[in-house]
Amino acid sequence: MERIEVLKTYKIFIGGQFPRTESGRYYPLKLKNNMTVNVSLSSRKDFRNSVVAARAAFSGWSSRAAFNRGQILYRIAEMLEGRKEQFLEELKQLGYTATAAKKEVEQSIDRLVYYAGWCDKYQQLFSAVNPVATSHFNFSVPEPMGVVAILADESTALLGLVSVVAPCIAGGNTCIVLASESKPTCSITFAEVIATSDVPGGVVNIVTGNRKELHAHFSSHMDVNAVINCNAEKDFNKTIGENASLNVKRVFTWNKNWSDEKEQGPYYITDLQEIKTTWHPIENIGVSGIKY
Amino acid sequence: MRSKTKQKMAKKEAKKLEYFTDWKYAPSPEATDHIRLQKQYELFINGKFVKPNSGKYFDTINPATEEKISSIAEANDKDVDTAVKAARGAYDKTWSKMPAKERAKYIYRIARLIQERARELSVIETMDGGKSIRESRDIDVPLAANHFFYYAGWADKLEYAFPNRHPKSLGVAGQVIPWNFPLLMAAWKIAPALATGNTVVLKPAETTSLTALKLAEIIQESGLPDGVVNIITGHGPVGASMVNHKDINKIAFTGSTNVGKWIQKAIAGTDKKLTLELGGKAANIIFEDAPINQAVEGIVNGIFFNQGHVCCAGSRLFVQESVADEVIRKLKDRLETLIVGDPLDKNTDIGAINSKMQLNKINEYLKIGVNDGAEMYQSSCSIPKKGFFVRPTLFLNTSQSHRISQEEIFGPVLAVQTFRTIEEVIEKANNIPYGLSAGVWTDKGSRIFNMTSKLRAGVVWANTYNKFDPTSPFGGYKESGFGREGGLHGLMPYLKF
Numbered sequence: 001m002e003r004i005e006v007l008k009t010y011k012i013f014i015g016g017q018f019p020r021t022e023s024g025r026y027y028p029l030k031l032k033n034n035m036t037v038n039v040s041l042s043s044r045k046d047f048r049n050s051v052v053a054a055r056a057a058f059s060g061w062s063s064r065a066a067f068n069r070g071q072i073l074y075r076i077a078e079m080l081e082g083r084k085e086q087f088l089e090e091l092k093q094l095g096y097t098a099t100a101a102k103k104e105v106e107q108s109i110d111r112l113v114y115y116a117g118w119c120d121k122y123q124q125l126f127s128a129v130n131p132v133a134t135s136h137f138n139f140s141v142p143e144p145m146g147v148v149a150i151l152a153d154e155s156t157a158l159l160g161l162v163s164v165v166a167p168c169i170a171g172g173n174t175c176i177v178l179a180s181e182s183k184p185t186c187s188i189t190f191a192e193v194i195a196t197s198d199v200p201g202g203v204v205n206i207v208t209g210n211r212k213e214l215h216a217h218f219s220s221h222m223d224v225n226a227v228i229n230c231n232a233e234k235d236f237n238k239t240i241g242e243n244a245s246l247n248v249k250r251v252f253t254w255n256k257n258w259s260d261e262k263e264q265g266p267y268y269i270t271d272l273q274e275i276k277t278t279w280h281p282i283e284n285i286g287v288s289g290i291k292y
Numbered sequence: 293m294r295s296k297t298k299q300k301m302a303k304k305e306a307k308k309l310e311y312f313t314d315w316k317y318a319p320s321p322e323a324t325d326h327i328r329l330q331k332q333y334e335l336f337i338n339g340k341f342v343k344p345n346s347g348k349y350f351d352t353i354n355p356a357t358e359e360k361i362s363s364i365a366e367a368n369d370k371d372v373d374t375a376v377k378a379a380r381g382a383y384d385k386t387w388s389k390m391p392a393k394e395r396a397k398y399i400y401r402i403a404r405l406i407q408e409r410a411r412e413l414s415v416i417e418t419m420d421g422g423k424s425i426r427e428s429r430d431i432d433v434p435l436a437a438n439h440f441f442y443y444a445g446w447a448d449k450l451e452y453a454f455p456n457r458h459p460k461s462l463g464v465a466g467q468v469i470p471w472n473f474p475l476l477m478a479a480w481k482i483a484p485a486l487a488t489g490n491t492v493v494l495k496p497a498e499t500t501s502l503t504a505l506k507l508a509e510i511i512q513e514s515g516l517p518d519g520v521v522n523i524i525t526g527h528g529p530v531g532a533s534m535v536n537h538k539d540i541n542k543i544a545f546t547g548s549t550n551v552g553k554w555i556q557k558a559i560a561g562t563d564k565k566l567t568l569e570l571g572g573k574a575a576n577i578i579f580e581d582a583p584i585n586q587a588v589e590g591i592v593n594g595i596f597f598n599q600g601h602v603c604c605a606g607s608r609l610f611v612q613e614s615v616a617d618e619v620i621r622k623l624k625d626r627l628e629t630l631i632v633g634d635p636l637d638k639n640t641d642i643g644a645i646n647s648k649m650q651l652n653k654i655n656e657y658l659k660i661g662v663n664d665g666a667e668m669y670q671s672s673c674s675i676p677k678k679g680f681f682v683r684p685t686l687f688l689n690t691s692q693s694h695r696i697s698q699e700e701i702f703g704p705v706l707a708v709q710t711f712r713t714i715e716e717v718i719e720k721a722n723n724i725p726y727g728l729s730a731g732v733w734t735d736k737g738s739r740i741f742n743m744t745s746k747l748r749a750g751v752v753w754a755n756t757y758n759k760f761d762p763t764s765p766f767g768g769y770k771e772s773g774f775g776r777e778g779g780l781h782g783l784m785p786y787l788k789f
Binding site (some may be wrong): 005066067070071076109113114116117118120121124125137191222266280281283284285286291292 | 297378391396397398438441442444445446447448449452453541715716717718722724727736737738739741742746748762770779780
């Protein structure tokens with residue numbers, strides 16, 4: 001007799017845990033093999049829980065050694081490489097051709113490795129010792145903004161999400177991501193990759209649901225420091241911009257073709273950084289000229 | 293009068309720490325049964341282990357026991373030529389054509405393999421070189437892995453490191469490394485060279501070839517294309533042959549200032565690029581407002597780390613006069629607690645001197661110090677009868693003109709001077725041909741920054757000492773060499789624009 005396959009319930013990812021939405025709601029997603037997935041239709045409350053988790057994780061994550069963050073991002077890439085086949089299959093079920101699926105997964109892995117490398121390098125490029133005229137040691141360094149709310153790219157199942165989450169957490173931020181509404185399954189499987197990559201719970205939170213419903217909450221929450229919309233939606237962008245002004249969130253519209261190799265770089269990290277300048281006096285006694 | 297003096301003395305003695313108790317450390321030796329070593333090691337050329345043209349081998353011994361560990365191939369000019377040809381071939385055919393992000397993946401693999409085999413590497417490092425297992429386990433090996441991991445990430449980001457300069461690789465790099473941090477120095481050399489797209493011929497020091505050869509095995513396992521890294525073993529002439537080879541584009545050398553000067557002269561008039569990381573005689577400066585107990589730890593770490601076989605060792609101590617008595621008393625006390633002995637024992641602070649030759653050199657300097665009129669103080673600890681060991685040593689009442697205050701000893705020997713003013717100590721600290729590193733101990737931040745701007749040294753440690761990180765540039769001023777290793781700055785010596 002033929003063995004019957006065990007199907008997976010797709011959940012959401014908050015604080016390192018996999019709950020279903022607190023609302024109990026769902027939306028059906030028909031796969032290419034004619035099976036249906038009941039995707040969590042996450043609520044405002046799910047989002048608010050995610051922000052609590054992200055804020056709680058921020059202190060620990062941002063104070064990790066940059067090198068350690070690099071190792072963890074590299075670990076995500078290792079885990080993703082190991083589960084490549086699973087992603088290829090899932091992408092096919094979402095309508096990707098075999099070639100497109102392979103490209104998407106491999107680019108996602110390489111992008112994670114790319115940003116793993118940046119974790120302990122962008123600081124040297126974007127910090128400065130400022131030659132002030134007074135006798136002070138004056139330096140400026142980038143620091144992570146905090147909690148970032150991300151409306152992920154609708155058109156890709158994995159690469160768009162990875163391309164934004166990687167620079168965000170590489171720089172020490174924590175985030176809440178709303179997955180692609182039409183292609184949500186890969187995002188949740190990616191959450192399983194994150195959950196097994198030594199990423200502390202709450203650093204990355206992924207919810208599925210309706211962008212029209214959630215974008216206002218993503219942009220109005222008072223404990224979110226920045227909001228990124230990866231889609232070209234003029235009407236949403238106006239609401240997001242207005243809501244952001246409530247607590248002066250930094251707003252970014254990253255509507256990019258993520259499969260372009262040029263759409264990666266340290267500026268995706270530094271967009272989500274603040275610059276901190278420190279002044280410290282320099283005692284000015286001792287030999288006037290250096291003789292040796 | 294007399295009884296008063298006696299009372300005073302009793303008071304003074306009461307302050308002294310008591311060591312004649314029964315509290316002893318039980319031996320805690322690291323196991324060696326898990327390591328994999330061969331009886332004989334060949335040269336690593338073009339991805340394979342090959343016999344040397346000379347047919348000759350030399351012994352590598354454990355300096356703590358004087359027992360032979362393995363036989364190492366002795367390369368000659370012909371082998372050097374074969375290795376350079378292999379490196380050139382790999383550069384032309386594969387390495388320079390490979391996309392940078394794929395190049396990075398090989399370097400990441402090497403980093404991961406070092407991490408996976410960290411315990412084995414640290415045990416071999418300690419057996420072959422004499423350094424305490426605590427140091428090879430906690431410092432040398434993890435830092436080596438981290439160095440590869442760090443530079444792997446740079447491979448596809450060079451355009452950001454040097455905007456508008458279009459960095460290009462040089463070609464074949466010839467790298468000669470010392471015996472004090474064998475694996476770590478190999479990592480410092482190989483990782484940035486590969487990340488920037490060069491291929492490598494590396495020669496480890498003759499007393500410490502083993503971890504470099506284990507690294508060769510790791511490189512083989514990583515699948516790195518043949519010839520990208522070649523590791524050839526032997527004595528001084530092998531290095532000289534590399535320096536003089538016509539098809540090498542870059543020489544990177546870490547070692548003594550004398551050899552460095554010879555190399556600079558030898559390549560004069562050629563297009564070879566050069567990096568030199570040479571000797572040092574660092575000033576470690578203690579101001580009266582310093583946290584004294586921490587400073588004493590810093591002094592000990594500064595000079596006794598790795599038996600003092602450290603180019604950036606804090607080998608000249610300058611103590612402000614007002615706290616000199618206290619610092620020296622505490623330093624002597626601390627010296628008594630240092631455990632000298634079996635490097636494989638996890639309690640050992642100071643392991644074996646790397647070689648008989650180095651032991652003789654250190655002992656020679658002890659004589660010179662005494663003959664020059666400095667006051668020698670040594671820990672009363674016992675040292676093993678077999679193997680090469682030196683008691684931790686202080687020289688008090690030294691002056692700037694003493695040879696022990698001017699020359700690099702490369703052993704656990706500290707020359708102590710006192711000073712009164714900041715002018716005086718800056719003058720004394722800088723008045724030396726070396727300029728690799730310095731230490732400053734004070735509670736005043738403004739003084740730290742004053743000192744860092746006035747000290748002529750490539751690295752200044754403030755309220756700490758002997759700290760290293762892949763992101764932090766390391767290298768010297770003046771006769772301590774030129775070029776930097778580590779960080780963004782460590783890429784530059786391997787690139788042309």
